[in-house]
Amino acid sequence: MNDAPTIKILRPGSFTSVEGTKVSFTAADLAQIAASYKPESDPAPIVVGHPKMADPAYGWVGALEVQGDVLVAKPSEIAPSFAEAVKAGHYRKISAQLYQPGDPNSPAPEGWYLRHVGFLGAAAPAIKGLGQVSFAAAAAAITLETTLENEMTTISLSEHESALAKKDAELQAAREEAAKVRAEAIHREHVSFVEAASKAGKVAPAAKPVLIGLLDQLAPLAPVSFAEGGAELSPVEELKKLIDAATPLISFGEAAPADKKAPGKAPVSFAAPSGFEVDPAAAALHARAKALQAENPKLDWWAAVNRARAEA
Numbered sequence: 001m002n003d004a005p006t007i008k009i010l011r012p013g014s015f016t017s018v019e020g021t022k023v024s025f026t027a028a029d030l031a032q033i034a035a036s037y038k039p040e041s042d043p044a045p046i047v048v049g050h051p052k053m054a055d056p057a058y059g060w061v062g063a064l065e066v067q068g069d070v071l072v073a074k075p076s077e078i079a080p081s082f083a084e085a086v087k088a089g090h091y092r093k094i095s096a097q098l099y100q101p102g103d104p105n106s107p108a109p110e111g112w113y114l115r116h117v118g119f120l121g122a123a124a125p126a127i128k129g130l131g132q133v134s135f136a137a138a139a140a141a142i143t144l145e146t147t148l149e150n151e152m153t154t155i156s157l158s159e160h161e162s163a164l165a166k167k168d169a170e171l172q173a174a175r176e177e178a179a180k181v182r183a184e185a186i187h188r189e190h191v192s193f194v195e196a197a198s199k200a201g202k203v204a205p206a207a208k209p210v211l212i213g214l215l216d217q218l219a220p221l222a223p224v225s226f227a228e229g230g231a232e233l234s235p236v237e238e239l240k241k242l243i244d245a246a247t248p249l250i251s252f253g254e255a256a257p258a259d260k261k262a263p264g265k266a267p268v269s270f271a272a273p274s275g276f277e278v279d280p281a282a283a284a285l286h287a288r289a290k291a292l293q294a295e296n297p298k299l300d301w302w303a304a305v306n307r308a309r310a311e312a
Contacts, residue, residue, distance in 0.1 A: 007117060009096035010071040025112075030071040032111045033098070034064040042107035044114040046075055048082075048091070058082035061117055073117055091119035183216075190215040193240060201248035215239065285309065 010033070014024040037044075045057035062076030073096070085091065095118040099106035106113045190212050197203040203211060215236055223232035288308035293299050299307070 006067070006072040006074055007094060008070050008072050009094065009114075009117060011069055027066075027069060029112060030066050030069075033071060033114060034066050036108040036111055036113060037061075037064040038107055039063060042113075044073075045116050046078065046082075047116050047118045049118055049120060058119075061114065064114060073114070075117075086119065093120040094118065095120055183219075186219050187212070187216055190219070193243075197243050197246075202243055202246045211243075281312075285312065288312075 010025060010030060012025050012027050012030065014022055039060070039062055044061040046059035046061065047057055059075050059078035059082065061073045063074040065072060065074070097115040097118065099109070099113040099115050101109065101111050103109055103113075194203060194208050194212050194215070198205055198208055218236040218239060221235050223234050285305065285308050288311065289301065289304040292304040292307055293301065296304075
């Protein structure tokens with residue numbers, strides 16, 4: 001705990017309270033106070049002023065030790081709002097209240113024992129360095145009031161919380177950037193897929209933006225089952241399979257001479273887009289279906305197409 005913040009609370013010497021009572025501490029007394037401290041079973045609270053039993057603690061003394069010739073307290077579990085108030089200078093004096101030897105209420109009645117560390121406001125200490133001595137109204141405990149040393153400013157948790165918040169923000173930004181890069185890569189793959197499907201005649205040019213947007217929306221979705229008891233499938237991959245398996249709207253294969261003698265297979269006039277040729281087989285199928293409808297006016301279009309396919 002050598003890197004923990006510290007509060008200087010006591011040094012060897014004699015001190016006089018405002019009532020004229022003298023109390024003295026030796027180096028051995030300071031060592032005894034540090035050695036007898038029991039933070040696990042009887043920790044001293046960090047408080048404001050001289051609190052009553054029900055008043056809140058704003059932290060706890062995690063350990064006591066002698067550094068040089070000074071008894072110091074190492075705080076733990078400091079409330080962030082209280083740490084900010086200390087750092088802002090609202091409490092410039094502290095009071096270390098101790099049980100006196102022989103006090104039956106003390107956790108270690110054979111010697112001195114730290115009762116609490118209190119933070120005080122405007123009153124200035126009477127003794128330079130570690131401060132003045134006064135006596136608590138209750139029991140036989142004494143209170144030693146001291147000036148607040150610079151080390152106490154390090155108990156503020158704001159820097160620690162700020163560093164954690166900054167780290168969290170950096171991690172979140174990295175996650176968002178990675179997600180953006182991945183989404184852009186997936187979008188480019190969808191554009192390429194739809195463009196290829198359009199060139200193959202499976203997607204109308206006007207439908208390309210809608211289909212690309214639909215694929216982008218489906219991409220983040222988890223696999224789902226499309227039938228009761230069926231395997232879970234990726235929605236975006238299933239849609240791409242359907243497009244791949246679709247019959248071309250227009251076949252752009254190389255045109256071959258039509259068999260003019262075959263009934264229903266004569267060349268037909270069809271306005272193809274500039275730069276493309278109409279597949280003669282598809283054109284012949286269209287012509288035969290139209291001929292069958294002419295022969296049988298009650299025959300609907302899809303029935304005529306199916307009959308023409310059966311004749312081919």
